[in-house]
Amino acid sequence: MALSYNSVLFLIVSLLSISSMSTSVGADLVNDVCSKTKKPAICLSALRADPRSKCANLESLATISIDISLKNAQSTRDLVNTLLKQATDPKLKTRYDSCLENYDDAVDELGGLPVFLKSKDYGGLNIHASAASDGPSTCDDNFSEQPAEAPQLKDASDKLQGLISIILVISNLL
Secondary structure (H helix, E strand, O other): OOOOHHHHHHHHHHHHHHHHHHHHHHHHHHHHHHHOOOOHHHHHHHHHHOHHHHHOOHHHHHHHHHHHHHHHHHHHHHHHHHHHHHOOOHHHHHHHHHHHHHHHHHHHHHHHHHHHHHOOOHHHHHHHHHHHHHHHHHHHHOOOOOOOOOHHHHHHHHHHHHHHHHHHHHHHHO
């Protein structure tokens, strides 16, 4: 049985329509999620940079956000370790040592999040993502007095907290 030209054309147009709808649904979902985060610009930049987010549902966006947050936490922990090794001021050494523990905890918490997502324990996901966010926040609190926090650490901390807030928003939407 041969397909007519009109049938083939209809099939192609239908497939293109479905494809464009799924792309716009993913974009709308990213916009919706990011509008609810602490730092929408960080959210939009991170999620739009990941090709998996184009057609993602909430659970897929959670996976992407966990991946991005974990990588960012690990690189920030590496930055803290570098700053610790370079520090000569005893106060800074103590603060960076404390921050290293905070970021170790954040990395551990973020590394455990896929289990909560896979088991659909969204409350546990939220609780442990919140605990991960405490790491950079607590590190920042160490610098309430002089000497000041290194600007690159402050920027990395702000970015990580913005990334983790994506997970928090998604866990409340799931």
